[in-house]
Amino acid sequence: xxxxxxxxxxxxxxxxxxxxxxxxxxxxxxxxxxxxxxxxxxxxxxxxxxxxxxxxxxxxxxxxxxxxxxxxxxxxxxxxxxxxxxxxxxxxxxxxxxxxxxxxxxxxxxxxxxxxxxxxxxxxxxxxxxxxxxxxxxxxxxxxxxxxxxxxxxxxxxxxxxxxxxxxxxxxxxxxxxxxxxxxxxxxxxxxxxxxxxxxxxxxxxxxxxxxxxxxxxxxxxxxxxxxxxxxxxxxxxxxxxxxxxxxxxxxxxxxxxxxxxxxxxxxxxxxxxxxxxx
Ligand SMILES: [Zn+2]
Numbered sequence: 001x002x003x004x005x006x007x008x009x010x011x012x013x014x015x016x017x018x019x020x021x022x023x024x025x026x027x028x029x030x031x032x033x034x035x036x037x038x039x040x041x042x043x044x045x046x047x048x049x050x051x052x053x054x055x056x057x058x059x060x061x062x063x064x065x066x067x068x069x070x071x072x073x074x075x076x077x078x079x080x081x082x083x084x085x086x087x088x089x090x091x092x093x094x095x096x097x098x099x100x101x102x103x104x105x106x107x108x109x110x111x112x113x114x115x116x117x118x119x120x121x122x123x124x125x126x127x128x129x130x131x132x133x134x135x136x137x138x139x140x141x142x143x144x145x146x147x148x149x150x151x152x153x154x155x156x157x158x159x160x161x162x163x164x165x166x167x168x169x170x171x172x173x174x175x176x177x178x179x180x181x182x183x184x185x186x187x188x189x190x191x192x193x194x195x196x197x198x199x200x201x202x203x204x205x206x207x208x209x210x211x212x213x214x215x216x217x218x219x220x221x222x223x224x225x226x227x228x229x230x231x232x233x234x235x236x237x238x239x240x241x242x243x244x245x246x247x248x249x250x251x252x253x254x255x256x257x258x259x260x261x262x263x264x265x266x267x268x269x270x271x272x273x274x275x276x277x278x279x
Contacts, residue, residue: 054085058106065103066110067171068247076277079120083113086123091130096158098134104161107168108132111178114247115186118269118279119199126192127157127185135162148181152188157181174228174241174248183243187236204266211260212238226256247272 054062062069062084069080087109093100108130116122127150136145137160147163150156159181167176190200212235219225219232231241245253246264250273254261265271269278 052082052085054081054088054106057102058084058088061103061106062110065107065168067168068114069110071275076117080110080113080117083116083120083123084109087112090123090128092128094129094131096131096133096137098132098161100132104132108159108164108178111164111168111176112182115179115182115243115268117277122186122189122196122199124182124185124189125196126152126189126194127155129154129156131156131158133158133160136160147177150181150184150188152192157185172248174245176244176248179244179247180240183240184236187239200267204263208260208263208267209235211257211263212242215257215260226253243268 059081062081069077072080084106088105091105091109093105112124116124136147137158138144139146139149146158146160148157148159151158159178163177167178167180190197190205215225215227216232216235216238219227219229225231227238227241227245231238242260242264246261246268250261250271254273261273265278270276271278
């Protein structure tokens with residue numbers, strides 16, 4: 001019986017295999033497969049370029065909420081959009097008990113862009129993960145409450161969304177947790193040997209460290225300082241606090257400490273008191 005069936009199959013199969021119309025079909029299928037592979041390769045190659053540009057929705061969030069973006073000239077806006085796009089698309093965004101909305105990604109990226117406008121090629125690549133908490137959270141290791149944090153060993157920036165929004169709701173009080181944490185990330189990034197380091201001018205940085213050490217000593221002696229007391233904690237905190245004043249009270253900073261302001265301007269390659277970029 002099996003032999004009969006084999007014979008039947010070979011008999012019925014044979015004429016089909018030799019149908020003159022099957023050749024073009026195979027060729028068409030092959031052509032389609034090749035076209036799909038070419039389209040995939042093209043899209044994959046194109047992706048990094050496409051990702052440098054923000055979507056219309058992202059741009060409208062920037063235009064609506066980001067004060068630093070609204071204040072820029074049109075040609076400077078393009079630069080900011082490129083930095084924001086790099087952060088929005090290249091960072092691993094995670095929510096801790098909160099969904100990560102586009103507004104969160106765009107606004108935290110805009111904060112990074114505000115800091116990096118003078119160094120537009122930087123993406124703080126060591127910090128590839130950004131974790132957003134709904135509000136202040138307790139650090140399990142220290143037991144303390146935090147508004148934000150930078151963990152260089154894990155390449156992670158943590159931020160409380162409620163505190164982040166608060167920072168930008170009061171633009172003149174020199175308290176801005178977004179700028180503070182991203183300034184910490186920038187400070188570490190400059191030291192981590194990863195091809196994106198030593199971007200802060202060594203000459204300016206050396207002078208700035210001398211000025212900072214003197215001011216930290218003054219704060220520790222409880223002498224009057226332009227900066228709030230927390231700046232006296234250590235050099236890294238001093239830098240982060242100075243960045244908050246730099247962007248939120250630039251005129252007062254420049255008047256109170258012109259040399260220190262000029263050094264920070266040189267390091268960040270921008271002068272917010274005069275609303276100009278220095279590169
Ligand atoms: Zn800090």
